Amino acid sequence: MSSQTMSTADGGAATSPVDRFERHxxxxxxxxxxxxLVYGALFLAALAGSVYISNFFPxxxxxxxxxxxxxxxxxxxxLSAEHLFAGTKTEGSIAYWYFNLPKYLQLLLETVNMAxxxxxxxxxGGFLMCFPASRNLMPNSWxxxxxxxxxxxxxxxxxVIFAILFVWAVGIGPLAGVAAIAIxxxxxxxxxxxxxxxxxxxxxxDGIRSAGGTWFDEIRFGxxxxxxxxxxxxxxxxxxINIRASSIIGFVGAGGIGQExxxxxxxxxxEEVSALxxxxxxxxxxxxxxxxxxxxxxxxxxxxx
Amino acid sequence: MSATVATMTESEMAALRARFPxxxxxxxxxxxxxxxxxxxxxxxxxxxCWVFExxxxxxxxxxxxxxxxxxxxxxxxxxxSWDYLxxxxxxxxxxxxxxxxxxxxxxxxxxxxxxxxRNVMPNRILHHLLRRFLDLLRGVDTLIxxxxxVRAVGLGPLAGVLSIMVxxxxxxxxxxxEAVENVDRRPIExxxxxxxxxxxxxxxxxxxxxxxVFLSTSLYWFESNTRxATILGIVGAGGIGMQxxxxMKVQYWDQACFxxxxxxxxxxxxxxxxxxxxxxxxxxxxx
Numbered sequence: 139m140s141s142q143t144m145s146t147a148d149g150g151a152a153t154s155p156v157d158r159f160e161r162h163x164x165x166x167x168x169x170x171x172x173x174x175l176v177y178g179a180l181f182l183a184a185l186a187g188s189v190y191i192s193n194f195f196p197x198x199x200x201x202x203x204x205x206x207x208x209x210x211x212x213x214x215x216x217l218s219a220e221h222l223f224a225g226t227k228t229e230g231s232i233a234y235w236y237f238n239l240p241k242y243l244q245l246l247l248e249t250v251n252m253a254x255x256x257x258x259x260x261x262x263g264g265f266l267m268c269f270p271a272s273r274n275l276m277p278n279s280w281x282x283x284x285x286x287x288x289x290x291x292x293x294x295x296x297x298v299i300f301a302i303l304f305v306w307a308v309g310i311g312p313l314a315g316v317a318a319i320a321i322x323x324x325x326x327x328x329x330x331x332x333x334x335x336x337x338x339x340x341x342x343x344d345g346i347r348s349a350g351g352t353w354f355d356e357i358r359f360g361x362x363x364x365x366x367x368x369x370x371x372x373x374x375x376x377x378x379i380n381i382r383a384s385s386i387i388g389f390v391g392a393g394g395i396g397q398e399x400x401x402x403x404x405x406x407x408x409e410e411v412s413a414l415x416x417x418x419x420x421x422x423x424x425x426x427x428x429x430x431x432x433x434x435x436x437x438x439x440x441x442x443x
Numbered sequence: 444m445s446a447t448v449a450t451m452t453e454s455e456m457a458a459l460r461a462r463f464p465x466x467x468x469x470x471x472x473x474x475x476x477x478x479x480x481x482x483x484x485x486x487x488x489x490x491x492c493w494v495f496e497x498x499x500x501x502x503x504x505x506x507x508x509x510x511x512x513x514x515x516x517x518x519x520x521x522x523x524s525w526d527y528l529x530x531x532x533x534x535x536x537x538x539x540x541x542x543x544x545x546x547x548x549x550x551x552x553x554x555x556x557x558x559x560x561r562n563v564m565p566n567r568i569l570h571h572l573l574r575r576f577l578d579l580l581r582g583v584d585t586l587i588x589x590x591x592x593v594r595a596v597g598l599g600p601l602a603g604v605l606s607i608m609v610x611x612x613x614x615x616x617x618x619x620x621e622a623v624e625n626v627d628r629r630p631i632e633x634x635x636x637x638x639x640x641x642x643x644x645x646x647x648x649x650x651x652x653x654x655x656v657f658l659s660t661s662l663y664w665f666e667s668n669t670r671x672a673t674i675l676g677i678v679g680a681g682g683i684g685m686q687x688x689x690x691m692k693v694q695y696w697d698q699a700c701f702x703x704x705x706x707x708x709x710x711x712x713x714x715x716x717x718x719x720x721x722x723x724x725x726x727x728x729x730x
Contacts, residue, residue, distance in 0.1 A: 177724065184542055185542075185543075185546070187535070187539060188538070188539030188540070188542045188543040189539075189543060190539075191532075191535050191536050191539040191600065192536060192539045192540050192543055192600035192601055192603065192604045192681065193599060193600060193601045194543055194601060194604055198596070198601060199601075201596075202595060202596035202597075202601065202605075205595045205596060206591075206592065206595040206596065206605070208595075209591065209594055209595045210591075248494075251491060251494060251495075252495075254487075254491075255487075255488070255491040255495070258484060258487070258488065291707075294706075294707050294710060294711075295703060295707070296670065296671075296673060296674045298586075298674045298677055299674065299687065299691075299703065302677075302688060302691050303509075303512060303691070304505070304509075306508070306512070306691075306694075307505040307506075307508040307509045307512065308501055308502075308504070308505035308508075309501075311495070311496070312495045313495050313496070313497055313501065313505075316491075316495060382584055385584070386584050386586045386587060389586060389590070389677065389678060390677060390688075393495075399587065399590075400590070403590050403591065403594065406594075411591075415583055415587065418582075418583075418587075419578075419579060419582035419583060422582055423578070423582060
């Protein structure tokens with residue numbers, strides 16, 4: 139149809155440029171309207187489907203909303219102004235709210251340790267895997283392909299799934315969590331590292347090759363010095379993510395403070411829920427701020443998604 | 444200069460050193476620093492092995508068990524008896540949870556995002572309070588929210604939707620408000636100079652600038668939420684995670700492997716689709 143209108147527009151000398159412009163505009167507008175209609179229908183279908191399948195109905199929401207409010211009210215600590223700084227025995231004091239603090243701190247330390255340990259292991263893993271998985275450094279496309287797929291698998295499977303597996307294999311405790319987070323980090327960091335490698339300057343490598351260096355020499359002296367600051371920055375970013383992961387991975391029994399949180403939520407120790415959640419949020423925020431500082435020292439202010 | 448290092452005399456070496464001080468000098472402090480870092484890392488790893496009671500027995504025992512798991516993952520038995528309908532329903536639930544959670548969170552975030560932007564909200568204290576509140580929503584992990592909502596509204600995908608909604612309201616509002624803060628002032632001045640009211644200024648001055656950013660941010664988070672929604676079922680918040688963790692608990696490793704592969708394929712498809720949408724409909728390549 140459009141070719142027909144085009145031919146008459148070209149053939150008829152009587153049509154002014156304004157008419158031609160108007161006709162073209164109308165055509166574009168029709169096309170846009172059609173697209174809007176199609177995408178709108180798709181969107182509405184997706185919306186209806188998801189509302190139906192997830193029971194997101196007004197009556198259920200109305201029934202649930204007060205319960206959510208009640209729950210959030212229940213976990214709030216009972217604090218009274220006159221006893222605020224009293225000892226652990228007085229109800230209404232901060233010390234009463236956080237009576238279990240020594241235990242929490244110990245678990246928090248374990249959580250941070252797990253995250254750091256797993257980040258170091260994951261960084262090593264990613265470091266070893268990223269060079270064969272870089273297009274420009276690996277001439278053999280089979281090895282490249284293999285390493286890419288392995289890393290993809292490692293980062294696509296969520297940590298918690300790995301953790302369930304490892305809890306079964308090595309038993310309940312932080313070892314399972316560390317292994318799960320380390321494997322996930324290996325995949326995620328390996329991908330980021332190899333992307334850094336692919337943007338590397340090739341001149342130092344050429345120089346080393348011309349001096350008789352092997353592939354390993356090229357990597358060691360030609361690539362690593364260029365990419366190391368970026369690697370460190372990505373590893374720190376991963377550490378921030380891993381702190382979050384290690385604080386919840388205890389839900390499936392893989393160690394850390396999540397195990398305690400899971401316990402107090404399921405047994406309705408209301409005040410302890412808020413105490414623990416606040417502690418976790420505070421820790422995560424502190425680590426974020428600290429690591430952002432260190433990162434900026436390594437590669438300056440940057441924008442890492 | 445055909446001499447190699449081995450045949451050079453001391454004076455020649457000294458001359459070379461003087462000529463290229465940066466190349467041939469050895470920075471002892473730097474070397475010791477590197478050694479100290481390596482020693483520190485190795486020491487820390489050893490310490491962790493001790494704290495987490497990582498012994499060779501446990502590792503090898505674990506590897507042996509993992510080998511059993513891997514083998515039973517790869518041998519698929521009684522495929523006819525698998526509950527495919529349940530698995531597919533779980534997958535649909537996961538996608539629905541991610542979609543609805545992101546959508547509702549985006550709607551909230553449009554309002555809160557404007558309110559939390561410094562150039563829209565002149566009141567410093569209110570701006571600060573709103574930002575801290577969003578930090579709190581964001582700081583609590585989606586899985587924790589899921590656990591809380593399962594206590595409140597019961598098992599099932601509704602808890603999953605709510606948990607994604609709440610934690611994403613925090614994230615998206617923050618990102619949206621940053622987009623609003625980075626807006627170009629000139630179109631807004633232009634709209635205002637025509638005598639437009641407050642609401643019209645937002646509609647014709649702000650919205651056309653920030654809408655593409657909003658859309659592509661939400662799309663990105665939808666992608667990310669399909670990943671996180673796969674595990675919400677582990678605490679009972681519906682979706683494919685429930686199917687997966689049930690099968691892992693009773694050690695149906697072959698079915699678990701099938702579900703994991705299914706998740707990977709679905710996530711890959713969603714990624715491709717959203718990349719396509721971003722390029723063709725929204726018209727931005729970056730996030």
